[in-house]
Amino acid sequence: MANIELWGGVECTVNRVGDQYFDQLAQSGHAQRLTDLDLFAELGIKKLRYPVLWESVAPEHPEQQDWSWATERLNRLRELNIEPIVGLLHHGSGPRYTNLLDDDFPQKFAQYARSVARQFPWVTYYTPVNEPLTTARFSALYGFWYPHTKDDASFAKALLNQINGTRLAMQAIREINPNAQLVQTDDLGYSHSTPTLQYQADFENHRRWLSWDLLCGKVDRQHPLWDYLRGAQVPEETLLEMVQHPCPPNIIGVNYYVTSERYLDERIIDYPWHTHGSNAIQWYADVEAVRVQTATPLGVQNILEQACARYDIPVAITEAHLCCTREEQMRWLADVWDSASFSRKQGKNVLAVTAWSLLGAYDWNSLLTQQNNHYEMGAFDLRNGTEPARTAVSRFIQGLPLDAERHPLLKIDGWWKRVCRAVYPSLPESPESWSISPKGFQQLKDANIQPLLITGATGTLGKAFARICEIRGIPYVLLSRQDMDIANAASVEKTIRQYKPWALINAAGYVRVDDAEQEPEACYRENTLGPMVLAQVCQAQNIGFVSFSSDLVFDGGKQTPYLEEDPTNPVNVYGTSKALAEEQVLGVMPGALVIRTSAFFGPWDEHNFVYHALRSIAHQETFLAAEDSYITPTYVPDLVNSVLDLLIDQESGIWHLTNQGTYSWAKFAELAGNLAGLETTPWLQPVPLASFNLPAPRPSSSALQTGKRALLPTVEDALRRYLHTAEFSFRPENNSDDELQFAAQA
Known part of the structure; x- marks a missing residue:
């Protein structure tokens, strides 16, 4: 069995807060630097998750499209022998003439997807909507992003609109390129809890699969969340239509972070106030499982094996990033790469690990709700204000598929595996x-x-x-x-x-x-x-x-x-x-x-x-x-x-x-x-x-x-x-x- 591949990705979110759009490509300067692509090619990556975003190409009117930026960059990727995985909506709510709760959102989105396929008929891999479940939660359940609603009905509609948008988009794309492949990403973690909150953890552990379950036609009357979705005003015919006409991904894209696994605890006095929340039944703290002394996170290898077993579809790690010091960033990537490699050697259909984000990211410490220019470094460092600088992380990434010698500090476990990881209880x-x-x-x-x-x-x-x-x-x-x-x-x-x-x-x-x-x-x-x-x-x-x-x-x-x-x-x-x-x-x-x-x-x-x-x-x-x-x-x-x-x-x-x-x-x-x-x-x-x-x-x-x-x-x-x-x-x-x-x- 061949070794896993090295893929790359650029943080490209264009999210909306109120009437303001936050554009990661503008903040990182990548929007103006074509030469970044040559730096990425030097890493030896095979595929690059890359944006051709709806809000950027057709911001004011669906017929007013500007392809100049995307054309120049996708053509350069072809010259560099890097296959793009084109993203059309990345944590976004669409241009101003639509939103996640718009009844016509799926049709409008599919129309845009058709335009992309016509413009780039040679593109094979697509992620029409990145992390639809996560986007629906942040936008319509927690109210962080536009349209800022906080109820189950809005969440369900936002999620279904994105999933239906993906189905219609792939249908439109495949009319032009029948070989087009769907790489569907979402954050995949796991919820741990005290015995009292096991019911809430069970619900969240069913919910974490929803994006892929809906696309695969798995959400029928026997699905654990059927009653929840029906109670959230999702019509029965909408769910059954997805069962009858599934659009399964060609690749399951797992995004896994050190914060992806959560721990729920009703003893809120033991946790900071900002971790407190409610499910309308009781109050509880929701914290990173890695920070709880009594919790045992599953880790990326177990998460991968769960995804492989559930869908019998090829799986790739489509985001692997840690905001931390140089050695911890490399330790995290090493942990993910080694886990994926081990799973593949054990016969699991794991394809690749994606170095994300190559240029770093801005303001994720506020979940993109404030523009404070808070920078997390990626494989390259942007803090010189001109060109991305190579770091130990970029050299490490380049050496991964070559099984190159690693820095001596990588013989030490990352902080998420050391004693210092636990801060709860004090x-x-x-x-x-x-x-x-x-x-x-x-x-x-x-x-x-x-x-x-x-x-x-x-x-x-x-x-x-x-x-x-x-x-x-x-x-x-x-x-x-x-x-x-x-x-x-x-x-x-x-x-x-x-x-x-x-x-x-x-x-x-x-x-x-x-x-x-x-x-x-x-x-x-x-x-x-x-x-x-x-x-x-x-x-x-x-x-x-x-x-x-x-x-x-x-x-x-x-x-x-x-x-x-x-x-x-x-x-x-x-x-x-x-x-x-x-x-x-x-x-x-x-x-x-x-x-x-x-x-x-x-x-x-x-x-x-x-x-x-x-x-x-x-x-x-x-x-x-x-x-x-x-x-x-x-x-x-x-x-x-x-x-x-x-x-x-x-x-x-x-x-x-x-x-x-x-x-x-x-x-x-x-x-x-x-x-x-x-x-x-x-x-x-x-x-x-x-x-x-x-x-x-x-x-x-x-x-x-x-x-x-x-x-x-x-x-x-x-x-x-x-x-x-x-x-x-x-x-x-x-x-x-x-x-x-x-x-x-x-």
């Missing part, structure tokens, strides 16, 4: 740890799992890397100066031989900018010699390497933020040590990743400007801050997560990583105080930088900006998250002068 801190003790290291060694080495065990950055590696399931060893002398080649080589890491992050260094003027030898040893030695050893051992530089490599003469390619010209010893390190590290290891950053603040320690500013202002103590020295602040969790992503992506060279926004130190303190709800006047006092009489000269502006990917959120966004998650409170009780209260934040 649990004490997870005992899971990826810090490697001697015993733990031996276990990883036996499993042939390589760790990440991190220097700087006592510093803010080293500790932050360790903390976030714990969260992300990245095994690591955190090294102190006693464990390894970074400026001693023998010490470094010994440590590398001992741990055999896949990469090393140098978070150590001399950080006392003013003391460096009196201690240049110590500064150069830690900041210049050390990184160069590490780079030499990493180059020789063929392992990844990250080192950190600084905004202080610049002299402040530029009126706008510095980009990566701007020439360095440091004005103090510390900056000089970093500039020399950049040159020497990249000289001995061109593949090294060098991160310039500045003005750290983070939620896990008090050693930062923001903490001291807020503490003084909260205590109504004078706080002096420079009004004529400009920086781009950096939120440590954002920095660490981005560095890990870039390291896994195998990026190299110099990168500027700071949060977006240039501030004087005084304005930065003012913004933090305002967001914290503190009265900054008169306690915050802007003063000239010269008044501090600092031993080391500083540039008047060392603001950084990236010419690569705009990776980090705004400073204001970062400050809001900092204030929400900081492990201490800045406000003294009753506005007294007592010591600050330290309190864990919710």
